[in-house]
């Protein structure tokens with residue numbers, strides 16, 4: 001297994017894997033049916049969607065885990081210049097591992113690799129948004145010593161703001 005920067009070559013396989021992970025989250029954590037999401041909505045989901053793939057590829061902080069040529073894991077991230085008075089914060093947009101390769105330390109290695117590369121880019125902190133019902137993700141972040149208590153991010157949908 002190797003961890004490599006995300007490239008155009010990975011585009012199709014990382015898209016398939018990220019959508020499979022989102023589908024799993026929708027069905028298993030949100031207890032909703034994937035069929036509720038029509039094609040238009042599905043096309044926009046995830047960091048690997050056509051509108052954002054290039055942004056994450058160019059961030060220098062998005063990586064894939066590969067077994068031979070097969071993409072078996074991914075992490076999409078970027079640097080945000082200021083959050084909470086802290087300059088240069090790594091924002092983790094999404095992480096996922098192929099179900100057949102889980103509990104082998106790949107998610108942990110992807111997060112560690114990201115943190116190491118973040119340090120090289122001058123980052124001081126990593127932020128990751130975790131749904132409280134996503135136990136495996138929460139435990140993975142705790143293993144990396146993320147502080148996950150009492151943290152919530154509120155958001156306002158500006159498309160409905162008047």
Ligand SMILES: CC(C)(COP(=O)(O)OP(=O)(O)OC[C@H]1O[C@@H](n2cnc3c(N)ncnc32)[C@H](O)[C@@H]1OP(=O)(O)O)[C@@H](O)C(=O)NCCC(=O)NCCS
Nearest residue numbers: 021095096097102103104105106107108136137139140143
């Ligand atoms: C969350 C996810 C990325 C973890 O990837 P992974 O490669 O299986 O994780 P690792 O093998 O590196 O696990 C590292 C640690 O996390 C914890 N952990 C991960 N999955 C766990 C599970 N299902 N149950 C309990 N602990 C778990 C354990 O502490 C584990 O260490 P250990 O194996 O020494 O006990 C993977 O489950 C996944 O892709 N889930 C679907 C997508 C998703 O929910 N992404 C997160 C969006 S924020």
